Amino acid sequence: MDKSRKMFLQFSGVAIVLLTWELGGRILGELLLAPPSIVAVSYIELLLDGEMLTELAASMRQMLVGFGFSCLIGMPLGAAMGRSKVIDALVHPWISMMVVTSVAALAPVFILLFGTGFEFRAAIVFVASIGYVVLTAYHGSRGIDPKMLDVARSFGTGRIDVYRKVVLPALFPYLITGARLGLVHAIRAMIVAEMFVIVGYGGLIFQTGQDLSTAPILSYLVTIMIVSIGANLVLSWVGRRVAPWYDSKMAAGQ
Amino acid sequence: MPAKSPAEMIKARPSGGLRDSLENLAGRPRLLYPLSFLFGLCVWELIATQIPDVIFASPSTVVLHLVDATVTGELPRLFASSLQHMLLGLSLALLVAVPLGFLMGRNDTVFQMFDPVVNAIFSIPSIAFVPFLIIWFGVFFEARVSLVFVMCVFDILVTVAAGARNIEPRIIQVARSFAADRRSMFFKVLMPASYPFLLTGFRIGTVRAVNAMITAELFFATVNLGEYMEDAASEFNAPAMLAVVFGLAVFGLGCQEGIKWLESRLLPWHVRD
Numbered sequence: 001m002d003k004s005r006k007m008f009l010q011f012s013g014v015a016i017v018l019l020t021w022e023l024g025g026r027i028l029g030e031l032l033l034a035p036p037s038i039v040a041v042s043y044i045e046l047l048l049d050g051e052m053l054t055e056l057a058a059s060m061r062q063m064l065v066g067f068g069f070s071c072l073i074g075m076p077l078g079a080a081m082g083r084s085k086v087i088d089a090l091v092h093p094w095i096s097m098m099v100v101t102s103v104a105a106l107a108p109v110f111i112l113l114f115g116t117g118f119e120f121r122a123a124i125v126f127v128a129s130i131g132y133v134v135l136t137a138y139h140g141s142r143g144i145d146p147k148m149l150d151v152a153r154s155f156g157t158g159r160i161d162v163y164r165k166v167v168l169p170a171l172f173p174y175l176i177t178g179a180r181l182g183l184v185h186a187i188r189a190m191i192v193a194e195m196f197v198i199v200g201y202g203g204l205i206f207q208t209g210q211d212l213s214t215a216p217i218l219s220y221l222v223t224i225m226i227v228s229i230g231a232n233l234v235l236s237w238v239g240r241r242v243a244p245w246y247d248s249k250m251a252a253g254q
Numbered sequence: 255m256p257a258k259s260p261a262e263m264i265k266a267r268p269s270g271g272l273r274d275s276l277e278n279l280a281g282r283p284r285l286l287y288p289l290s291f292l293f294g295l296c297v298w299e300l301i302a303t304q305i306p307d308v309i310f311a312s313p314s315t316v317v318l319h320l321v322d323a324t325v326t327g328e329l330p331r332l333f334a335s336s337l338q339h340m341l342l343g344l345s346l347a348l349l350v351a352v353p354l355g356f357l358m359g360r361n362d363t364v365f366q367m368f369d370p371v372v373n374a375i376f377s378i379p380s381i382a383f384v385p386f387l388i389i390w391f392g393v394f395f396e397a398r399v400s401l402v403f404v405m406c407v408f409d410i411l412v413t414v415a416a417g418a419r420n421i422e423p424r425i426i427q428v429a430r431s432f433a434a435d436r437r438s439m440f441f442k443v444l445m446p447a448s449y450p451f452l453l454t455g456f457r458i459g460t461v462r463a464v465n466a467m468i469t470a471e472l473f474f475a476t477v478n479l480g481e482y483m484e485d486a487a488s489e490f491n492a493p494a495m496l497a498v499v500f501g502l503a504v505f506g507l508g509c510q511e512g513i514k515w516l517e518s519r520l521l522p523w524h525v526r527d
Contacts, residue, residue, distance in 0.1 A: 006366050013367030032389060089286040093507075094294050100461050100506035104381070104469035105499045108487040112309040112495070188379040195381060195473070205382050217385050221378050228377035 034215035042215035043222065052204065052223060059190055059201040060227070062118055066125030067186040074130040074182070075175050078137025079167075088138070099131035103189045107196040116197040121190060128189030129182035136181060140174025141167070169243065176239035183231050191224065311493040316500055319493040329482075329501070336478045339395060340467035343402025344459060350403075351410035351459075352452065358411075359418020360444075369415075376412060380405040380466075384473050394477075398470035405466035406459040413458055417451020450517070450524040457513040464506040468498075 018036050025035025034042070046052045081088040103124060114120040144167060152166045194202025201224070208216045295313045302312035311319075323329040358365045358372070383404050391397040421444065429443045471480025479498055486494035517524065 009363060009366035010370050013369075013371055016367070017371050090290045090293060093287055093290055096510075097503045097507055100464070100510060101499065101503040102465040102468045102506075104465075104472050105483065105502055107472070108483050109492075109495050109499055112487065112490065112492060113305075184377070188381065191379040192381045192469070195384065202382075206385060208385065214386065214389065221382055224382060225374055225378045228379075229374065232377070 030213045030215065032214065034213055034218055038213070039215045039218045039222070042213070043219040046216065046219050052201075052220065055201045055204050056223065056227070059121075059194060062121045062200070063125050063186055063190040065118075066122035066190075067129055067183060069122070070126045070130035070133050070182060070186070071179055074133030075137050075178070078134040078178065079141040079171060081134065081138045082141025082144075091134075095131050095134050098127060099135070101127075103128045103192045104196065107193060110193075111197065116199070120197070121193045121200075124193040125186045125189045129186040132181040132185055133178040136174050136178030137171065140171045140178075144170045169245075172243045173239060173245070176235060176243075180232055180235045183235065184228060187224070187228050187231070307492065308490040309492055311496050315493040316496045320497040320501060323494070323497065329497075332478045332482055333501075336467050336471060339398040339470065340402055340463050343399045343466065344406060344463040346399070347403045347407040347410055347459060347463075348456070351407050352414055352455070355411045355414025355455070356418050356448075358415040359421075365415065365419065372408065372411060372415075376408040380408075381469065381473070388474065393474040397474045398467075401470040401473070402463050402466040405469070406462040409462050410455040410459040413451060413455040417454065418448065420451075421447045449521055453513060453517045453521070457510060457517075460509045460513060461506055464502065464509060468502055 021033075022035040022037060025033045025038070030038060077087075077091065081091055106124060106127060110120050110123055114123055148166050148170065149162065152162045157165070190200075191202040191205070194200040195206045197203070198206055201220070205217060205220045205224075208220065299312045299314065302310055307315075320329070358368060380401070384401065387397050387400045387404070391400045425443055425447060426439070429439050434443065468479055468483075471478050472483065476484045479502075483495050483498050486492075486498075
């Protein structure tokens, strides 16, 4: 399939969805489903008003702290799990459990532990995202081709150099992928936590639900969608930029 | 354990020392997992002694509470009613997502048209749809079912679409070369090739549905397990809260591992990590 045809199809897909939404919105009314034409107007109003973006920025900062910690701890931990069976066996069941645990169910527990402020949100984000970071790094470091390590050793490379010049570059694409996965879940967790205690951006979404029109809610959803997609694009751009072998590695079905 | 490959046999050295015996143990997950479970519980117990009882509980009190509330029949009863909206939501999601996923995966035009849209909606945190669902479905059973549906439908759709798209083209070409008609192409080639990713979609969807089950009970009118947790929170009853969280985590993990086990039993030809 050539590029122009692909573009045409993607464009028409979006157009079909928008048209259906517009039609549905007109039939159901603004109270049930605001059509895109009205959402666009309300979106511009909210942008000019400024509250949406300031709340979003504040929430993002708090989220990034929790997410930063989960990368700092999760990446080395996952790499170590892949290289050592003992660490793997000790940590793996608990990491799996963290991945399946519901963020919403943790919220009441964490409120008792941390209150409803910054620590609460950062902790929720941390717990929700670290599992994905760890598991991706784990798969990466387990999949390192032993031949590469053997070659390095045959050339008399020292332990530290093996780590710096062989293990880390091979691991890098996985670390970036883990960060991408983790970030998606970090954003989800942030919204859950904020909706639970009704603060920040999530609080904004929840409170607006009581209004007469669904246009503001839909605007908030559009913004969080753009943030999520944008963060993903930025991280894969970083991956390609810092490690040009990123795409070939990840396209190999790993 | 499967028979050792020659390379592994060469690597195997006479063992000795703590490190080696631990490494040996690590080869047998059946022995090591309970050990690591116990180890983690000990760490948790140690942490719990440092924190006041009202806000965090030790595993022993949590397990005691779990046993108590199970024996009185309270937790099983609540859990059973929680399962209702989870199972209904999950079934609806499967009914919608599997055919749509197939359509997207096997038809390139449909895929190119709707992949960007599906990905865009998928990147919205599902929980953000809650105000919407309240407007449409109220705050009771229907709303809970709808949240479970929304939370797992996209995960299943994306998994099934990717799987259907990646069916090895060679097996289809072979079937064509042997002049397979549409019927046998579908039943003898496409269907068996789909079992692995269908089960994967089912597994991912189920874990999401367990997650959604308790989320729905906390974010709409609090009922069942959600109500139990809220009551415990207002009474500063940390063991009761952690019992629900821990019980659900174990349940989710059990579902996941159970379906994985099913995959290995039903699809032995499907090599997986």
